[in-house]
Amino acid sequence: MTETTPVPFSAEQQQWYEQACARLDPERLKQLLFALTDIHSPTGAARAASEFMASHLSATGMNARYQPMTDDSGNVLAEYRGTGGGAALMLYAPIDTHLECDDAERSWTGGQTEADMQPRAKMQDDWVFGLGASNPKAMVATLTEIATALIESGVPITGDLLLGMADGGMPVDVSARQHAGMSNGVLHMLNRGAAADFAVVMKPWNWVYHEEPGMGWFKLRVHGTLGYAGVPRGTPGFRSSVVPAAAVIEALEEWLIAYAERNTSGVVAPHGWISGIRSGDPERAAFPSAITELFFDVRINPRTSPAEVKAQFADFVRDLQAKRPDLVLDWEMYGSVPGGTTDERNWVIQSAKRGWEHIEQRPHGTPDLLGGQTDGTALRRYGVPTARIGWPWPAEGSPEVLAEGLGGMGATYIPDLMPCARKIMYIVIDTLTRTRSELGL
Known part of the structure; x- marks a missing residue:
């Protein structure tokens, strides 16, 4: 693994970072996650969830739009522009869930009745349960909270912040919905205006990854x-x-x-x-x-x-x-x-590691080997240097009984998300308060 290159914050950048992190609100994140989880969004049928998020992001002050792909499927692309002369950084997560959880699926999914396998949301203290409450909807909600906190903080950014949320991110091929899945949504997004210099994909596991299978x-x-x-x-x-x-x-x-x-x-x-x-x-x-x-x-x-x-x-x-x-x-x-990789020396990988080390207070080192596939492969294959960063998964101490096997994809403990939010906010401040030449562009 490549050593992390130190690029210290200036006193002003440190102040901006603390200012933005102070606006991160776990209760607001939880309420958004609950509302989004309560909108059923299986692959190829995520229109309602995507339209909901487009409206929500517009209300935060971002220029957000819904990108339709079919009558039932579409993406969200939102932008918050800086003063100019900086990079475009996209925070990305899929928005579709891997299962339908209907009667037809119970013959092979086992017919689970656990809270994390239901297409309706449930909240208990700082826990949110429901299909996709952890993966992918906790990512969508966390990235939205980061953007909201940045805007509210008034930090003067130079570059542009993009938020991308696409249908079709699950490793499935739903023939009945025009073969939705296998990254069809993010490819649609990349071909229709989602031009970014760097991207950050939020996914489970508390490491920074520069490549994925x-x-x-x-x-x-x-x-x-x-x-x-x-x-x-x-x-x-x-x-x-x-x-x-x-x-x-x-x-x-x-x-x-x-x-x-x-x-x-x-x-x-x-x-x-x-x-x-x-x-x-x-x-x-x-x-x-x-x-x-x-x-x-x-x-x-x-x-x-x-x-x-x-x-x-x-x-x-x-x-x-x-x-x-x-x-x-x-x-x-x-x-x-195909898999995708980004040079470990690239700015976004190094910035992600600096953010990780800032919060963890230890060297990043070599992460656990990875087998999980995400839309990050498509981003990298399209020439967007991409870092994957996440949080400890699955969540421990659930007050509800969770499904075995994939149990945890539908259960989120909100405090687990907050360190990751601060790590990604570090990347945002580190990247969007510098000129393109400072970033090697």
Whole structure:
């Protein structure tokens, strides 16, 4: 990891920073988070949430607009201009949630009844619960509070502050909504006016990251023949696709573990998980399926292209078929997002680390390896140097029982967010009170 470059605040900048941080209001943040969480915004249907935030940001004094993509989907882009001659810094978070939480999803999500899995918000003391209350809506609310506090403080900024909030940020592909997801919203935003010199993405985990992985989606099919339950085993011409799939799953799981170890570099550990199995028809249990399909997501290091990952998986399938010539397999890569990286020496990365160290009162050091993918990859791929910074996650001490597995994406303890807000405010003051030449632009 690159050492943090010291660029001390002037006495005036320190005063501005303290002035802006003094306006950060956790109660206001909590009320906004509750209101936003109470607006259901699954991927591809975030219009109501985005329109709400556009209106809210306009009321704070920002020039905010709603950017429609479809009848049900759109983004928010807001701007607060400085006196001129400085950089444009965008604070960014997605606004859509990863689940619908409707009856149709309960067959595979488990039908949770916990507070963090509900599309309606619940508040208890300093906790806010509800689908996406932590990821992504705590990020949206925190970035909004930072912008609001900056404006209220009257700090004279030179550069321009942008706030971007996009639909389609979840790693999903919702075909019924024009294939929303996989960063389609932020790409729409970047092509329509969101021109920034630097960006900060707020996401869980209390580190600064200069890079993030992409992802590759694969389907692996095991072929047999359509069967009938009344046929004895060993009958010529009948081959199960389901039973051999068990051996394929074990081999694939071993490959995914080895793949992550083989492709780990920088601060990225590109894990992969088998996501599901699809085969047969429960209404026709007497007829074993001719095809059993496995599908999985594997993360892609910024120094490895999706094409290289595809080639690595092709090698695995060839090796597996050589060891098991009885298997009939075919496969496809049906989704790909490349990873993205920013030079660790870039201003926004160094500023983020200075802000982190200012609050934590210790050297940043090497962060935990990262496997989570965000829209930050798209920002970096579009040439916007981007820092990812966050807060400790998941929150501890919840008064409500949370769902296992992804439990925590819908539970936020407001005091956990405030140190991160002060870290990002540091970046804002550090960046927007300097000229472009001071920032190396």
